[in-house]
Amino acid sequence: MVGLLIGAIFGFILQRGRFCMNSAFRDIILLKEYKLAKAVLVSLAVLMVGFAIFVFGDVIDLAPKPFKPWSAIVGGLVFGIGMVLAAGCASGTTYRVGEGMMGSFVAAIGLTTGAMMTGAGILSVAKLDLQHVVIGDKTPTGNALLMLIVGLVGIVLMFIFWGLPAIKKKREANEPMIKTENFVDSTFKKAYPWWVTGILIGIVLTAGYVASNGVVGITGGWMDIDTWLLTKNSVMWAGFIIFGIIIGAFAGAYLAGEFKFRVPKDGFTVVKQFIGGGLMGFGAVTAMGCNITNILGGVPQLSLHSIITGVCIVFGSWIAAYLLFMWRKD
Amino acid sequence: MVDITDTLDCTGEVCPYPDVKSKRKVKKMNSGEVLEILVDYPLSAERIPETMESLGHKVLSSDKTGTSAWKILIQIK
Numbered sequence: 063m064v065g066l067l068i069g070a071i072f073g074f075i076l077q078r079g080r081f082c083m084n085s086a087f088r089d090i091i092l093l094k095e096y097k098l099a100k101a102v103l104v105s106l107a108v109l110m111v112g113f114a115i116f117v118f119g120d121v122i123d124l125a126p127k128p129f130k131p132w133s134a135i136v137g138g139l140v141f142g143i144g145m146v147l148a149a150g151c152a153s154g155t156t157y158r159v160g161e162g163m164m165g166s167f168v169a170a171i172g173l174t175t176g177a178m179m180t181g182a183g184i185l186s187v188a189k190l191d192l193q194h195v196v197i198g199d200k201t202p203t204g205n206a207l208l209m210l211i212v213g214l215v216g217i218v219l220m221f222i223f224w225g226l227p228a229i230k231k232k233r234e235a236n237e238p239m240i241k242t243e244n245f246v247d248s249t250f251k252k253a254y255p256w257w258v259t260g261i262l263i264g265i266v267l268t269a270g271y272v273a274s275n276g277v278v279g280i281t282g283g284w285m286d287i288d289t290w291l292l293t294k295n296s297v298m299w300a301g302f303i304i305f306g307i308i309i310g311a312f313a314g315a316y317l318a319g320e321f322k323f324r325v326p327k328d329g330f331t332v333v334k335q336f337i338g339g340g341l342m343g344f345g346a347v348t349a350m351g352c353n354i355t356n357i358l359g360g361v362p363q364l365s366l367h368s369i370i371t372g373v374c375i376v377f378g379s380w381i382a383a384y385l386l387f388m389w390r391k392d
Numbered sequence: 393m394v395d396i397t398d399t400l401d402c403t404g405e406v407c408p409y410p411d412v413k414s415k416r417k418v419k420k421m422n423s424g425e426v427l428e429i430l431v432d433y434p435l436s437a438e439r440i441p442e443t444m445e446s447l448g449h450k451v452l453s454s455d456k457t458g459t460s461a462w463k464i465l466i467q468i469k
Contacts, residue, residue: 149406
């Protein structure tokens, strides 16, 4: 039940903040647009501080992943390419299902299929081969103090370089710092500014970690639902997160008048989204986590595996974006 | 009333297609012409006007015309 609730809040914020790592990374090179990438960085810093606080409070245990270089590199690159094809990362795809985008639902099915095949099916051999090499500690422990320091330094730097100029600009333009008069409107109708999204995502994912004593994941959740459909085993925490995200995103989209069933006009797009989803599924299981688990779960724990995976996801998305949208300049 | 030179219908398309297509479209158009862009994807509806402004084009209007439907008018610089 807690999973459902946290998922719903997460989904609501994802929808309002249009928080999609696919857009965040891809648009750095495609549109020279950095807002979502900044939101990712803000949430990372908040997560580091948030996790560290609860470690010091003895509420959670850190569990950074052991560094498996091939699994991180191959899984990350495949995931990054897949998410551009699927037009959404694991979380982006999930929240768009709640917005009524059928293409994303197809991508989610592709994601589940790819993940199941890699987890136990015919692709699991490739996964095991890639995960065979481990560098360093097999059960690394996190360093909460270091996380706290990196997180706080990050927050201070971001405030100095992004926050202060923005405040200065507002002061010069004589705009009020915070518009309080239309709180309901800005909470339920409008898209959130990137820094609000970043902070909120950081807080809700910290809450998710505290509630389950483990990172929140998307791919595992979809697999969980699939297992439930096939075997009628009860849905676990991870599956409830997915249902929650979809419900929350639906609520967010509905309240803002943005919910509508939408089908891509072009049948080929749907095929691409399915294939992209499948690639993401393979990548996520191989790299031991999708973008949320690795980037927003592992990177804040300063796990080398997650950092390498994250970098490769970014590169993968750039490769795919370049080939799909920039290579052929017509 | 402005004269619409051309219409780009991006309904049903997911990101980044509306953004990329509108960017390509305005490149091919002449100065002063007006492009009408139809989108039903929230993120693109917010970002296309921003992108267009940063490219120097004039955003004449950006209206929500229905449930998850937007109409954006751009005048080419």
